[in-house]
Amino acid sequence: MREFMDYVHSAFYEATGWSRDNTYAALNATSDALLDFQTPRGLRLTLSSLASPNFATSYQLGSVGVVDGSISYLFSSVPLHVLLTPQSERVPLPELLRSYRPLSPLPRRADVALQTLPDRDKPASSLLYGRLYLPQSQLEALVVKRITPALQVQFSAVSAQHLRDGGTALGLAQYDVGQYAFEGLASSDGGLLGLRGIYNFGGDADASSSASGAESGSTGNGERERIYGRFSTGGEIYYGTLNKSGGISLGTRFATLPTHKGTPLSATLTLNPLMGNIAASYAVVAGRHCSLATRMEFNVFSYESAWAVGMELWRKPFRRPVPDCDVQRLNERSFQAKLDWRLDEPAVPKPETEPAEPNGPAKPDEEEYAGVLKARLDQNLRIGVLWEGRVKSLLFSLGSGIDLRKLDKPFRTLGLEIQFSS
Numbered sequence: 555m556r557e558f559m560d561y562v563h564s565a566f567y568e569a570t571g572w573s574r575d576n577t578y579a580a581l582n583a584t585s586d587a588l589l590d591f592q593t594p595r596g597l598r599l600t601l602s603s604l605a606s607p608n609f610a611t612s613y614q615l616g617s618v619g620v621v622d623g624s625i626s627y628l629f630s631s632v633p634l635h636v637l638l639t640p641q642s643e644r645v646p647l648p649e650l651l652r653s654y655r656p657l658s659p660l661p662r663r664a665d666v667a668l669q670t671l672p673d674r675d676k677p678a679s680s681l682l683y684g685r686l687y688l689p690q691s692q693l694e695a696l697v698v699k700r701i702t703p704a705l706q707v708q709f710s711a712v713s714a715q716h717l718r719d720g721g722t723a724l725g726l727a728q729y730d731v732g733q734y735a736f737e738g739l740a741s742s743d744g745g746l747l748g749l750r751g752i753y754n755f756g757g758d759a760d761a762s763s764s765a766s767g768a769e770s771g772s773t774g775n776g777e778r779e780r781i782y783g784r785f786s787t788g789g790e791i792y793y794g795t796l797n798k799s800g801g802i803s804l805g806t807r808f809a810t811l812p813t814h815k816g817t818p819l820s821a822t823l824t825l826n827p828l829m830g831n832i833a834a835s836y837a838v839v840a841g842r843h844c845s846l847a848t849r850m851e852f853n854v855f856s857y858e859s860a861w862a863v864g865m866e867l868w869r870k871p872f873r874r875p876v877p878d879c880d881v882q883r884l885n886e887r888s889f890q891a892k893l894d895w896r897l898d899e900p901a902v903p904k905p906e907t908e909p910a911e912p913n914g915p916a917k918p919d920e921e922e923y924a925g926v927l928k929a930r931l932d933q934n935l936r937i938g939v940l941w942e943g944r945v946k947s948l949l950f951s952l953g954s955g956i957d958l959r960k961l962d963k964p965f966r967t968l969g970l971e972i973q974f975s976s
Contacts, residue, residue, distance in 0.1 A: 556650055558640075573661060575657050576658075577737065578788040588928075591928055593938050594951055630682075641975065643946065648923060653928065660784075661730065661731075678701060683696040694713075705729050736750065748793070750791070757811050759785075789803060807822040819839070832851070835849040836848050865928070936957050951970070951972075951973075
């Protein structure tokens with residue numbers, strides 16, 4: 555299940571206008587969410603709260619052989635309460651649990667040269683996050699700083715005794731102007747240095763045809779089946795200064811945009827020339843309540859291959875059927891009406907639409923689902939099953955890892971996670 559702090563972290567990017575999709579690292583985000591979701595282990599409880607518009611806390615307690623837990627704090631310089639629903643009984647389940655997510659719109663940069671200068675009218679936004687794991691005394695920290703509209707830097711660190719040199723640190727500088735984006739990284743783990751970037755074309759990436767393209771992708775019966783989407787291609791190169799080894803990878807993705815009226819889909823192809831790995835993934839929204847994904851991998855040097863398939867199936871709330879006695883009672887006149895030799899008074903019809911709430915119109919799609927079932931299978935006959943939903947004010951995640959090759963003990967992992975936020 556998506557943790558509350560990650561939910562708040564996403565709201566920070568939305569509030570500052572930063573796209574997490576427009577990066578080479580997120581090229582396979584959709585297929586990975588459908589095929590590589592984590593199944594819980596043991597029992598884990600999480601209590602979270604958006605204490606103020608700028609400050610969030612989270613406390614977690616788990617039991618996997620031994621009792622452990624964590625304490626998390628997050629501060630944002632921009633208020634987040636407008637862009638998220640912190641109450642667990644009111645948060646839309648698709649927004650929190652859905653694996654297939656459409657691409658977010660690309661930011662429009664009218665003058666790229668101006669994006670390298672800070673905006674004096676708006677102070678630079680920042681995010682601070684810290685998490686302490688107990689009883690291991692492991693500490694995680696994250697700092698995000700928006701310097702200009704197109705430039706953002708991140709610094710993350712982990713301190714733990716079991717790590718080499720007692721911890722690791724990672725610095726990341728990201729530059730995003732919409733049509734293209736690149737980032738440089740430096741890590742203390744192996745002295746790693748890297749550079750990766752992505753370039754978009756087609757769909758909303760073409761500034762000259764953005765308006766007409768969006769219109770052609772969303773209007774007209776003849777354009778309904780036309781695939782309107784965005785192509786993204788890029789690569790990364792990295793080198794370890796301590797171990798004297800490096801690597802390179804290339805990738806491309808096509809994904810439909812939210813304005814596309816046909817079937818939403820995403821297809822990705824990645825290549826690692828030095829290692830000889832080729833991977834292709836495909837994800838599609840097969841129906842209103844179902845999403846499917848598949849991935850094939852092949853190594854040209856060892857001829858080894860791997861595959862995986864996954865799905866998520868959403869369930870609507872159960873509707874209580876009307877008892878037969880109630881139906882029969884509705885078809886019969888009341889006893890007093892029979893005595894008066896008349897028919898019952900006609901029932902006053904209920905209004906078709908209810909008045910909107912003071913905060914705005916209600917969104918029926920947000921409360922349409924009661925939960926989601928996720929499942930995956932790989933070439934080693936390992937199955938992952940996950941059921942996520944809500945009971946009253948509690949969000950739950952119940953899952954298990956099953957190995958069909960060991961039928962004597964097929965259940966490798968079994969766990970339950972419960973979250974409550976306010």
